[in-house]
Amino acid sequence: MAKEGPNWDGLLKWSLSHADGTRPTRNLSEEDRKWFTEAMQSQTIDVVKRMKEITLVMQAPQELLEAQEVTPQDIEGMLDELQEHVESIDMANDLHSIGGLVPLLGYLKNSNANIRAKSADVISTMVENNPRSQESVMEANGLESLLLNFTSDTDLHSRTQALGAISSLIRDNDPGITGFRLANGYTGLREALESDSVRFQRKALHLLHYLLQENDSDCDIAIQLGFPRLMMCLVSSVDADVRVAALRGMLELAKDRKCLTCGSSIEKDKLQQILEDRVKGIRLMSQEDRTAAEEEKQLLDSLWIKFSNK
Template sequence: MAGAGDDEDRQNLPGNWKGMLKFCIENTASEDSPSRPGPMDEETKKWLQEVFASLADNDPVKHMAENIQQLQQSCESEDDIHRHTDLLDDTQALCEDIDLAMDFQKMGAYGVVQGLLQSEHADIRWRAAQLIATVVQNNPHCQQKALETQLLPLLVHLADSDANMLVRVKALYAVSCLVRQFPEGEEAFVSVDGFSVLMRAMQSDEEKLQVKAAFLLANIMLSDPKHKDTLCDMGMIEQLMNLLRCEQAPYHEHLVRALVNLVTDHPRSLEECQRPQHALKDLLSQLMTDLQGKPEYLVSVTVNKLFIYHYIVLIIVNVLEKILFRIS
């Protein structure tokens, strides 16, 4: 009967020919290696042929290429839909490997996914968006190619107006992965009125959409200062304060972070926040009082995640108060 060591050995087996060679070299003791190899017998030759054939069949790049080819087939029946969703799930799992994500892009698969994002079936649309998010996240080359394929406007449209909420959430996640830490992507996002899309998302009733929108807004504020001017022009500061006056929710952490990032090194935003009509100091004081009065605020960090959330918000609110009113 195989033991735990056998399972570990199988998990360590390589998935490609180069890996196979490296594996063999590393796992062959020098005293076991013949100094003058002789002719290979037929049994050994047959075994090696079977091994390499098996490796070829399990090549993940080949597997992904086959998936992409099948995803181009029509999708009309229930069986077709199930096949496409399975293929998208499988391809997304493969693209968790950054090298395979690069291979995905090199295969020209963005065009295929672009069509799937426009499928009449929501289960296919949201999975296509999830796949794009996985491919482009923290991958500048794939971000650039996705931008060139005009995926961003389509994803922004889905995030803003798709009839299915899960599609909107996944599309906004894909947008976030595509533009964060990518200046050209941020510029493209602003050019398609992306900030308005984020505001509408934060005003929605879907918590996951609110969180993703506020998170992206807060992160974009850390980059080019001209984005701050754009946000001031569109009244974003007042909108953020109005949202903070709503009942406490997880996305408020990112709303306060967005305000902090917006006023930092930006006198125009600082001046706007200090206008008496906004009563922001009173709002922040009330926010701190509300948070400190919650039972979960007193619970140990190790047993209640809500404590962490409230503690983070308290820290950020304190920082914001100091920035805003240090000259008041």
């Protein structure tokens, strides 16, 4: 399955033999120019043709792949290559037109967890800041498949990558946000925050913050599901990114008066103790670490003011 790459060694030796830095650059002979052009052209990949080849493999029945001794690792390598191709918005949009999107989404149901995770990675890359590909994935029911993996996959890595793809898919995509809400996506985010995986928590917090910024009314959902209490606990996380993301989320919720006044959502005394402990912890840091924690300190101060004036 591996595709032979450019002959970099040959090109390097040729370059060094003609430009070693000790003599002036000379004009290429017609023979050298022809050789170099042919060498480069021979390594040029027809990306659309290559994506069509990958699509054929994705469409192939599992029995055929096994008969050809294609391994899950081969499939992962192929998806790695596809991900590089769809980094180009044009190539990402072409994937659907050549028939590659549907079998890619089908890989979300593959029996191999790494393939499920990798296919979510590819989807995330192709829809990021790409409204046309977002629409194509939505029309192909890609959000439903990603949500299923996010909430129900038995493999935590696959769940995490599915969440990353969902985040890319629904950003600046109103139908995607609506679909996420209607499918109880917030319940999935709550489960992610309750997990022991720092990566899972980070991705969930970043998406939660975005959703709360986009829709003030979603604060009600977050409060009802107990997000304030969960984020309050994550303010003490060992991971700095999780702490900062949790503080941002709490500040976003604090704009809602219900969050400020609902005692069942926020235990004021406990929160203030947590904030005090974090501020003291930052004060005990080295100067270098305190500088790195400057954003966290500012968020702590802002949150303290919000709830002190409650």
